[in-house]
Amino acid sequence: MPDQSNSSHPCGNCAFYRDSIWQPVSSSCVSVLSRGFSRRDLIAGQSLYYQDDDNRGVFCVSKGLIALRTQHHDGTSTLMRLAYPGEIIGFRSFLESRPHRTEARALVGSRVCTVAQRDARHVVQGNPSVLTRLASRCIKEIDRNHERIIAAATTSNKQRLSDILLRLMETHGERTGQFLHMQLPLSRSDLADLIGVQTETVSRLFTRIQADGIFRVSGREVQMLSVPSNKKSANM
Amino acid sequence: MPDQSNSSHPCGNCAFYRDSIWQPVSSSCVSVLSRGFSRRDLIAGQSLYYQDDDNRGVFCVSKGLIALRTQHHDGTSTLMRLAYPGEIIGFRSFLESRPHRTEARALVGSRVCTVAQRDARHVVQGNPSVLTRLASRCIKEIDRNHERIIAAATTSNKQRLSDILLRLMETHGERTGQFLHMQLPLSRSDLADLIGVQTETVSRLFTRIQADGIFRVSGREVQMLSVPSNKKSANM
DNA sequence: CGAGGAGTTGAGCACGGTCAAGGATTGTGG
DNA sequence: CCACAATCCTTGACCGTGCTCAACTCCTCG
Incomplete structure (x- = not known):
């Protein structure tokens, strides 16, 4: 039908x-x-x-x-x-x-x-x-x-923030070579309200997320290394 | 109808x-x-x-x-x-x-x-x-x-555990004078799974909750001081 | 009696809240 | 065009909370 x-x-x-x-x-x-x-x-x-x-x-x-x-x-x-x-x-x-x-x-x-x-x-x-x-x-x-x-009960805030970036990237990301990039549609305080932490913590989480080498974040500009891979990062 | x-x-x-x-x-x-x-x-x-x-x-x-x-x-x-x-x-x-x-x-x-x-x-x-x-x-x-x-985003674990005790007391509590008491129907690890913490933390939260003087907890036995009052406890 | 489960307690440490200061960006009005 | 304010974001210091690992108690069950 x-x-x-x-x-x-x-x-x-x-x-x-x-x-x-x-x-x-x-x-x-x-x-x-x-x-x-x-x-x-x-x-x-x-x-x-x-x-x-x-x-x-x-x-x-x-x-x-x-x-x-x-x-x-x-x-x-x-x-x-x-x-x-x-x-x-x-x-x-x-x-x-x-x-x-x-x-x-x-x-x-x-x-x-x-x-x-x-x-x-x-x-x-x-x-x-x-x-x-x-x-x-x-x-x-x-x-x-x-x-x-x-x-919220089983995953670290860092991992959950990464997951949100990933989900947004799926919908809003544009490919440039091996990178996906996007304008982050949410402010730091929106992200904070989404995972239930303070905005300062979001900043610190971004710092730690970038240290893993997948994401680069600068203000609202987010870049993600997107080599097809089934190896899940072992973030805590 | x-x-x-x-x-x-x-x-x-x-x-x-x-x-x-x-x-x-x-x-x-x-x-x-x-x-x-x-x-x-x-x-x-x-x-x-x-x-x-x-x-x-x-x-x-x-x-x-x-x-x-x-x-x-x-x-x-x-x-x-x-x-x-x-x-x-x-x-x-x-x-x-x-x-x-x-x-x-x-x-x-x-x-x-x-x-x-x-x-x-x-x-x-x-x-x-x-x-x-x-x-x-x-x-x-x-x-x-x-x-x-x-x-989960706005309330402390201590407060949330208190709230759960309160809710259970409403349904399962029996009155004895100015006290309500009940057999807690959940194990420590059930409570932990409910608020998203470890069982050890539940123990420690109970210690802190009892310090406020409203609840007394011993194993599964829970007692609550229940004087009608509209003064909300100012737990953090 | 021993085994196992449930619960408590302690030590050490990572994470995140709070407060404070300062940098970056943007828009407004002179 | 610059000055200024406002907003957004970052960073640092300090400290409380909760996780992890470990030991120990209590109780029940076989």
């Missing part, structure tokens, strides 16, 4: 169409989807929604990188998730009809597609499979959280 | 009936539920399912306390969740039709109700609201995970 491309469907030309939660739906609902559908381009630093905002729909990251962050009472914040293209955000507040518990902010220029709340509910109601796919995205989020909790 | 009690429904006499995910369902599905329904009593230490087991259904903790634990390749393990009465477990593997990623083991004598996989699917298919309620449990799990990730 999933098509490879479908110009009548609002997601029909999206690179992630075949994994879209809005697909397949009954043909009568395609027009409801189209009605509720909108695209929005965000520049780096721009917010899609704020913590405590009411839900306005279901959001899908089409390109770029979105940070989901929760603010604490004491002024600190934790970066709960980096949402990559193809991922759904805002589904908790949509499904539970409650305010957002995180703020969604673009870390780089991004595009986000929205299905407005009212129409999204309409489509969900008429197509149980959409709810199944939404539940599946919930479970993916649980799996990510579990991985993060396990990593 | 939710009844307070319903003797024809297999969950009809359960204390958690009004929050049951299996309620309400169409009357024709009540009999399907009854067919797939079974109760099981577990003694402390007994497992309900193991990591990598295929899913056999949807489980609901009726009483007791169940630990969900994942084993790592290096022989260590992490305690991902304590499931209290009224909570659903095993829903990820049910919804995704995949093997369990955690092992479920009773920490104290417990009772677990199961709706067999085949019948559960039947009921879910015929009653979209069941899927909605399952999604809601998924989101509760996400919320719990987020709280844990935030706590």
